[in-house]
Amino acid sequence: MESWPPGGSGPAEAGRRLRDLRGADLAASASLLSGAGAEAGCSAPAVAAVLPAGGSGERMGVPTPKQFCPILERPLISYTLQALERVSWIKDIVVAVTGENMEAMKCIIQRYQHKGISLVESGVTRHRSIFNGLKALAEDQPNCRLSKPEVVIIHDAVRPFVEEDVLLKVVTAAKEHGAAGAIRPLVSTVISPSVDGCLDHSLERARHRASEMPQAFLFDVIYEAYQQCSDYDLEFGTECLHLALKYCHIKAKLIEGSPDLWKVTYKRDLYAAESIIKERISQQICVVMDTKEDEEHVGHRLEEMLKNELNHVKVTSGRDLQQIILEQCYNFVRVNVMTSDFEETQKLLNMLEESNLSILYPVVVISVQFLDYESVPFGQKMENLMQIREFAKQVKKRNILLYGLLVYYPQDEQKLQESLRHGATIIAALIKERNSGLIGQLLVA
Numbered sequence: 001m002e003s004w005p006p007g008g009s010g011p012a013e014a015g016r017r018l019r020d021l022r023g024a025d026l027a028a029s030a031s032l033l034s035g036a037g038a039e040a041g042c043s044a045p046a047v048a049a050v051l052p053a054g055g056s057g058e059r060m061g062v063p064t065p066k067q068f069c070p071i072l073e074r075p076l077i078s079y080t081l082q083a084l085e086r087v088s089w090i091k092d093i094v095v096a097v098t099g100e101n102m103e104a105m106k107c108i109i110q111r112y113q114h115k116g117i118s119l120v121e122s123g124v125t126r127h128r129s130i131f132n133g134l135k136a137l138a139e140d141q142p143n144c145r146l147s148k149p150e151v152v153i154i155h156d157a158v159r160p161f162v163e164e165d166v167l168l169k170v171v172t173a174a175k176e177h178g179a180a181g182a183i184r185p186l187v188s189t190v191i192s193p194s195v196d197g198c199l200d201h202s203l204e205r206a207r208h209r210a211s212e213m214p215q216a217f218l219f220d221v222i223y224e225a226y227q228q229c230s231d232y233d234l235e236f237g238t239e240c241l242h243l244a245l246k247y248c249h250i251k252a253k254l255i256e257g258s259p260d261l262w263k264v265t266y267k268r269d270l271y272a273a274e275s276i277i278k279e280r281i282s283q284q285i286c287v288v289m290d291t292k293e294d295e296e297h298v299g300h301r302l303e304e305m306l307k308n309e310l311n312h313v314k315v316t317s318g319r320d321l322q323q324i325i326l327e328q329c330y331n332f333v334r335v336n337v338m339t340s341d342f343e344e345t346q347k348l349l350n351m352l353e354e355s356n357l358s359i360l361y362p363v364v365v366i367s368v369q370f371l372d373y374e375s376v377p378f379g380q381k382m383e384n385l386m387q388i389r390e391f392a393k394q395v396k397k398r399n400i401l402l403y404g405l406l407v408y409y410p411q412d413e414q415k416l417q418e419s420l421r422h423g424a425t426i427i428a429a430l431i432k433e434r435n436s437g438l439i440g441q442l443l444v445a
């Protein structure tokens with residue numbers, strides 16, 4: 001078994017320091033640290049998370065605090081909650097919000113069906129908000145359903161792209177070291193200006209790191225640090241790891257994080273976050289066909305074209321739709337070869353509505369028809385197809401974006417090939433952009 005890191009503080013020393021701080025409770029944490037040193041990762045700690053969400057987002061420059069700014073019509077904080085609540089071993093999530101936004105937060109929890117969330121009132125600074133969250137988790141709170149965890153994660157409500165692996169890494173390291181936090185290489189060099197606004201000195205970029213979130217702590221360590229914390233630190237401090245060091249002498253373990261851990265701060269960050277989310281939900285397209293047998297049929301050729309044109313995307317046939325919905329595919333192409341109405345598309349829309357798939361992300365449905373002048377008179381076909389506008393309006397209320405695509409179907413093989421390629425490009429663009437202004441439109445390829 002791996003011994004305590006050379007040069008680092010040993011479990012016995014950490015235990016002594018903690019006992020100095022707060023008697024029995026902290027001694028218990030020390031023994032946990034020892035246990036972790038002896039058999040790192042073997043015992044699973046009870047884990048809770050505190051999310052400070054009480055800021056006003058001044059740097060964003062919009063009236064709505066950034067954590068409530070919509071991305072694809074859903075508030076940013078809901079994405080962060082989703083990222084944490086899907087981690088099964090996080091037992092409780094405590095969110096600190098202003099009294100003013102308490103009701104709005106409750107509505108978000110209800111609308112997006114978040115589970116295991118408790119709300120506390122935030123403070124005037126981030127540190128005070130975090131402290132309020134920790135107090136709610138501490139055992140001595142009357143009438144509280146929360147219980148004190150062994151390890152607490154602290155994560156900003158405005159960092160939506162936190163993955164389970166980094167959470168696990170910081171929690172495991174916190175159990176062993178008392179504190180841990182994610183870091184990233186610096187993008188710009190940090191310099192210190194002198195009082196006259198000139199360069200005083202500059203730091204060697206390669207030797208420094210940006211401190212990001214998530215961070216994790218033995219609960220007793222960080223709670224103690226906040227209890228000891230000076231008013232000055234509570235007011236002006238920006239670093240929880242520093243509080244653990246300053247007040248509990250715990251040297252945090254630093255964990256290399258992914259680039260997506262950045263904090264949404266400026267307006268441009270909202271656009272970046274939206275692009276990342278759109279990209280993530282566009283990785284799978286389900287093609288549902290109304291004809292099964294004939295592989296040479298134009299519908300199958302469109303499916304093949306999609307596979308060739310979008311080689312980074314998984315294109316699946318919608319044979320087992322329930323399963324595909326369960327797997328959280330957010331993009332559907334309904335190919336109608338046999339009919340020129342929306343009956344089959346409607347069946348798909350009903351299924352999607354019943355599944356609640358669109359609660360968290362807008363689902364795209366593209367209803368494809370072939371413009372074959374010879375079989376059905378064009379005027380009659382158009383009359384049927386114009387119904388799409390009404391259907392689209394209806395399903396938009398359930399966060400489903402319905403578009404129509406008419407693929408020109410000429411006899412000439414080369415022209416047909418061109419139409420199919422154009423159709424695949426339009427499908428890709430509709431899925432990638434998720435533009436609600438274009439719903440109910442019949443686009444022509």
Ligand SMILES: Nc1ccn([C@@H]2O[C@H](COP(=O)(O)OP(=O)(O)OP(=O)(O)O)[C@@H](O)[C@H]2O)c(=O)n1
Pocket residue numbers: 051052053054055056057058059060065066067096122123124125126127129130156157158263264265
């Ligand atoms: N009194 C405060 C201030 C900030 N935060 C939260 O701390 C996190 C990170 O802080 P920051 O990015 O600085 O948020 P704001 O203070 O809202 O932004 P700004 O500094 O631009 O005003 C955010 O989730 C923010 O809501 C908080 O809970 N309570």
Ligand SMILES: O=C(CO)[C@H](O)[C@H](O)COP(=O)(O)O
Pocket residue numbers: 126156211212213238239240263
């Ligand atoms: O960066 C951080 C880690 O150290 C924190 O996430 C925090 O957001 C920084 O403080 P501020 O609220 O002032 O941006």
